[in-house]
Amino acid sequence: MTQAATVAQDLTALGFVALGVAMGYRWYRDRGRAQGMLAAALICLAAVAALGRIPNPPLVLSIVNLFLFMLSGFFVLLFRHEFVPLGRTALYLAYALLALAILVGIVDVLAFRNASAPVAAILGVLIVAPWSIFVGEPIVRFWAQSNSLPAVQKARMRFLSAGFGLLIAVLFIAVIAGAALQSPTGILLTQLVALLAVPVIYFSFAPPSLLRRIWRLAEENEIRAALQDLLIFSPTRRVMAERAVYWAVRMMGATSGFVTDAEGNVLATAGIDPGRVESLFASPPESVISAPLHLTEGQGKLAVVAGTFSPVFGSEEAAQLAGYANAVAAGLERARVTERMAALEDNKTQFLNLASHELRGPVTVIRGYVSMLEGGLLGDLNDQGRKAAGVMAAKVSEMNELIEQMIEAARLEEGGVTVHAVEIDLRDIVRSAAEMVMPMLDASHKLEMDLPDRRVRVRVDPDRTRTIVGNLLSNAIKYSPEGGTVTCQVRSRAGVARVVVTDEGVGISREGMATLFTRFGRILTPETEHLKGTGLGLFLGRQLARLQGGDITVASVEGKGSTFTLQLPLAVVPPSPDAASSDGGHEVAGSTPRVVTMPAKSPTSD
Amino acid sequence: MIEPRSALLKWFPDHGGLGSSGAPGAEILPLRLKGRQRPAIHVLMIEDDSSIAEMYRLQLEHDGYSVSVATTGELAFSTLSGSAPDLVLLDLLLPDRSGFEVLAALNERFPNHPPVVILSNYGEPSMIDRGRALGAVDYLVKSRVTPAEISEHIPGWVAQGRGRGQKDS
Numbered sequence: 203m204t205q206a207a208t209v210a211q212d213l214t215a216l217g218f219v220a221l222g223v224a225m226g227y228r229w230y231r232d233r234g235r236a237q238g239m240l241a242a243a244l245i246c247l248a249a250v251a252a253l254g255r256i257p258n259p260p261l262v263l264s265i266v267n268l269f270l271f272m273l274s275g276f277f278v279l280l281f282r283h284e285f286v287p288l289g290r291t292a293l294y295l296a297y298a299l300l301a302l303a304i305l306v307g308i309v310d311v312l313a314f315r316n317a318s319a320p321v322a323a324i325l326g327v328l329i330v331a332p333w334s335i336f337v338g339e340p341i342v343r344f345w346a347q348s349n350s351l352p353a354v355q356k357a358r359m360r361f362l363s364a365g366f367g368l369l370i371a372v373l374f375i376a377v378i379a380g381a382a383l384q385s386p387t388g389i390l391l392t393q394l395v396a397l398l399a400v401p402v403i404y405f406s407f408a409p410p411s412l413l414r415r416i417w418r419l420a421e422e423n424e425i426r427a428a429l430q431d432l433l434i435f436s437p438t439r440r441v442m443a444e445r446a447v448y449w450a451v452r453m454m455g456a457t458s459g460f461v462t463d464a465e466g467n468v469l470a471t472a473g474i475d476p477g478r479v480e481s482l483f484a485s486p487p488e489s490v491i492s493a494p495l496h497l498t499e500g501q502g503k504l505a506v507v508a509g510t511f512s513p514v515f516g517s518e519e520a521a522q523l524a525g526y527a528n529a530v531a532a533g534l535e536r537a538r539v540t541e542r543m544a545a546l547e548d549n550k551t552q553f554l555n556l557a558s559h560e561l562r563g564p565v566t567v568i569r570g571y572v573s574m575l576e577g578g579l580l581g582d583l584n585d586q587g588r589k590a591a592g593v594m595a596a597k598v599s600e601m602n603e604l605i606e607q608m609i610e611a612a613r614l615e616e617g618g619v620t621v622h623a624v625e626i627d628l629r630d631i632v633r634s635a636a637e638m639v640m641p642m643l644d645a646s647h648k649l650e651m652d653l654p655d656r657r658v659r660v661r662v663d664p665d666r667t668r669t670i671v672g673n674l675l676s677n678a679i680k681y682s683p684e685g686g687t688v689t690c691q692v693r694s695r696a697g698v699a700r701v702v703v704t705d706e707g708v709g710i711s712r713e714g715m716a717t718l719f720t721r722f723g724r725i726l727t728p729e730t731e732h733l734k735g736t737g738l739g740l741f742l743g744r745q746l747a748r749l750q751g752g753d754i755t756v757a758s759v760e761g762k763g764s765t766f767t768l769q770l771p772l773a774v775v776p777p778s779p780d781a782a783s784s785d786g787g788h789e790v791a792g793s794t795p796r797v798v799t800m801p802a803k804s805p806t807s808d
Numbered sequence: 809m810i811e812p813r814s815a816l817l818k819w820f821p822d823h824g825g826l827g828s829s830g831a832p833g834a835e836i837l838p839l840r841l842k843g844r845q846r847p848a849i850h851v852l853m854i855e856d857d858s859s860i861a862e863m864y865r866l867q868l869e870h871d872g873y874s875v876s877v878a879t880t881g882e883l884a885f886s887t888l889s890g891s892a893p894d895l896v897l898l899d900l901l902l903p904d905r906s907g908f909e910v911l912a913a914l915n916e917r918f919p920n921h922p923p924v925v926i927l928s929n930y931g932e933p934s935m936i937d938r939g940r941a942l943g944a945v946d947y948l949v950k951s952r953v954t955p956a957e958i959s960e961h962i963p964g965w966v967a968q969g970r971g972r973g974q975k976d977s
Contacts, residue, residue: 562929563857566950570863573954579870602951609931620933 207386210393215251217400222248224404236284240407243277246270247369261311268307268329275336276300278366282340286347296336303332330373337366354455357417358406365403372396411518414455421453433533442537443470446504446530453526454491454519456506461530464500474507482507491520493527497534504530547615554612558605565605569598607738611721614745621663621749625773628658628667628699632692635671642676646685649675658694661773662750670743670754674703674766677739681764682707694772701768710758718756719744743768848874849966852893854884854910855927856903860950864897867955873962879903881910885917893922894966897958898944900928900935911942923969927958945969 222245229241253259253267279288279296288296310325341363348359372395405413428449436442443461451459451472458473460482468476482490482505492505504527574580575591583591613619636651643649660667671690678688686706693700710718722737744754751771758764851873855861861877868875876893878884881904887893896914900907907926914921923945928935931949939947945968948958 559929562949562951563860566929567859567863569951570860570867570955573956574863574867577956579867579956605951613932 204386207389207393210390210397212255214393214397214400215255217397218244218251219248221400221404222246225407228407236281239277239281239284243274243281244403246274246277250274264311265308268311269304272300272303272307272329272333275333278340279336282343286343299332299335303329334370334374337370341366341370352452352455353419353421354414354417354453355457357413358409358455361402361409362406365399365406368395368399368402372399414518417455418453425449425453429529433529433536436533436537439534439537439541440469442530442533444472446470446533447472447506450504450506450523450526450530454506454523456508459504459506461495461505462503463495464497464502469502491523493520493524495527495531495534497531498538502531502534551612551615554608555616558608558612561601561605565598565602569595569602572598604738607742610742611738614742619746619749621666621746623661623663623750625659625661626664628660628662628694628701628770629653629692631662631664631668632671632690632701635668635675636690638668638672639675639679642679644685647679647682648687649679650687650689652689652691654692654694658692658699659773660699660770662752662770663746666746667750667770670746670768671701671703673739673743674701674754674768677766678703678705678707678764681705686763697772699770699772701770702765703768704763704765706763709760709762709764710756711760715756715758719754848872849895849962850874850876850891850893851895851897851962852884852887852922853877853897854879854881854902854907855897855899856880856901857899860899864955864958867959868962871959873959881905881913884910885913888914888918888921895922895962895969896924898924898926900926900930900939908938908942911939911944915943923965925965 222241225241225244229237247270250267250271253263253270256263259267276296282288283293306325306328310329314321314325344359345363348356348363351359372392375392409417428445432442432445432449436445447459447461447470451457456473458471460471460474460476460479461469462479463469468479471479474482490505490507492503495502495504504523506523571580572591572594575583576588576595610619632651632653636649639649675688675690682688682705684707688706689702689704691700691702691704693702719740721741740754747754747768747770752769755767755769756764757767849872851868853861853864853875855864855877856879858879861879865875865877876887876891878887879902881902884896888896898907898910902910907928911924911926914924924943926939926944926947927950928947929950931947931952936947945965946961
């Protein structure tokens with residue numbers, strides 16, 4: 203058993219020496235102040251452990267050993283000082299405590315070699331207590347700080363705290379229990395616990411990849427959950443980059459990170475000032491790993507930076523980050539395209555709006571003078587002049603209609619269209635729409651109206667509905683260049699009123715159907731390309747019909763003709779006056795205008 | 809009620825087109841126009857675009873109105889303090905201030921100012937609402953109406969303004 207205890211003691215000493223060498227080597231490779239402090243603490247501890255194995259040491263060696271031991275604790279405090287600076291007073295106090303402990307130690311070695319057990323215990327406590335304070339305070343501090351850190355960092359901090367905690371426990375037990383632990387079993391136990399501290403401390407600054415992976419697991423589950431938000435629902439590229447770097451830092455247990463675009467502009471940072479990124483580029487320390495972001499405009503960069511505390515990024519992290527960066531790059535691309543599309547859409551609407559309003563000015567003047575010419579206000583015209591004035595008036599009206607349609611389309615896209623709905627007989631609207639198109643009819647065309655005898659009560663915006671029907675009728679005439687019969691039926695059934703406009707014209711091809719109701723979606727064929735139109739009429743018609751709870755549908759046979767159907771909801775039959783007053787909240791079809799506002803960019807469909 | 813001449817112009821006439829305002833007392837005013845002793849209706853046009861102003865002036869003077877034109881808000885105020893027009897036609901885009909500002913200032917400085925009709929290139933519902941809230945008797949989009957249509961409407965607007973003035977007093 204004694205032999206086992208000796209082996210344990212030797213092993214522990216060897217473990218600490220190895221730890222000291224490893225830490226020293228790390229510091230040699232990557233020299234930071236904090237790293238240096240931790241290396242110094244562990245090297246001192248290694249020296250203490252090694253010197254402790256020399257049998258019957260001379261007095262000088264004992265004193266040197268004591269020095270090294272106290273310094274090992276003090277360096278841990280300085281290591282902590284690098285992270286969370288101590289106050290001036292606290293630092294002076296620490297120095298005083300260090301001096302006192304060393305003094306007590308020397309006195310102990312020189313004067314109390316054969317002191318009684320209680321005195322030895324008291325002296326032991328006076329030496330170990332300052333050491334424990336030096337080490338214990340950082341343990342508590344790191345543990346507390348680790349709570350706010352991401353999983354990987356947290357685990358590292360806690361491992362370091364736990365390792366030193368084990369050492370303190372071993373020392374206190376050894377000093378206080380004193381002779382009770384001098385038995386081989388006791389020595390074996392304490393040595394084993396002390397030995398346990400070696401890997402724990404080592405793992406805190408150089409965790410094996412398996413351990414890192416385990417630590418990361420908790421984060422990865424969260425990241426998986428957050429990835430959807432990150433990639434699909436980030437509203438802008440910048441927000442997406444910010445989220446991406448935040449999660450990269452968490453996942454890697456880094457202290458900071460950044461994302462740059464192809465030109466090297468910083469898109470987002472986490473835990474670091476954007477201005478400092480430049481300096482990181484200038485002299486990249488070993489504690490930075492970066493992964494390329496393959497963007498359309500070139501290669502960007504997603505990088506994470508390890509802090510002063512234990513930079514261990516292995517190939518494992520690099521591979522992980524590269525995979526993550528690919529997802530981020532795809533997301534950034536999507537965000538860029540979406541942003542560009544939105545900007546284009548916005549520009550287009552603005553242009554449409556501006557251009558159409560600017561056009562109104564000159565049109566006003568031309569239209570005004572032409573009407574005055576026609577009216578004879580500007581003098582008498584001969585026959586040709588009158589004819590010319592008539593043509594000009596018709597053309598400028600066409601132009602004006604186009605402008606109005608453009609403005610209405612722009613307004614629809616901005617969500618600024620309001621519908622003034624009143625209860626009205628649909629037959630009246632259809633009749634006046636038919637009157638509107640009468641001038642378009644020539645000898646070859648016939649317009650047949652098929653209206654029911656009973657009222658068809660709908661609740662719509664009369665002007666806009668008249669426009670929709672008028673547009674359907676004028677299209678029917680326009681796209682029947684060979685002439686023929688245009689029929690306009692009004693029907694009501696199952697709560698829905700229908701205006702069905704049928705022509706015997708050129709019809710619509712299968713491909714044409716797809717673009718029929720889109721903005722500027724005019725179908726140009728040899729038969730129709732000479733016809734004028736903006737391609738806005740049906741787009742506006744359908745949007746406005748939907749805005750009023752209806753729709754426009756179409757059926758067509760190419761070469762045979764088309765049937766357009768406008769559907770509108772029938773007005774609710776007004777209840778008797780008492781019923782109306784009994785449930786005031788109920789929507790009643792009355793004669794007071796109701797304003798329906800369209801929700802931005804989403805036409806109300808059924 | 810006057811219907812816009814062109815059927816095609818009926819795209820959304822509720823937003824600044826003619827045809828919605830029934831004018832109480834519209835029958836009386838033509839009488840005033842015909843009355844020989846009475847002076848012609850005086851229309852003040854606040855409009856900075858001379859081509860538009862000249863065109864309207866041609867039509868209105870032909871129809872027997874007397875017309876003065878102010879090209880800025882400031883000039884309009886000095887005209888108003890000098891003489892009292894029967895009607896103000898107000899453009900919204902002026903060099904020195906917006907027509908809305910002019911109208912607000914009118915309400916403040918000349919509480920009994922003549923009826924104001926806004927004539928603008930813009931017909932956004934929000935602008936129409938704002939114009940009406942500031943007390944304009946009508947809001948027209950220029951490109952939707954011909955000078956003759958404006959001319960025909962003037963007696964009605966003047967009557968409307970007078971009706972409103974009686975209610976206020």
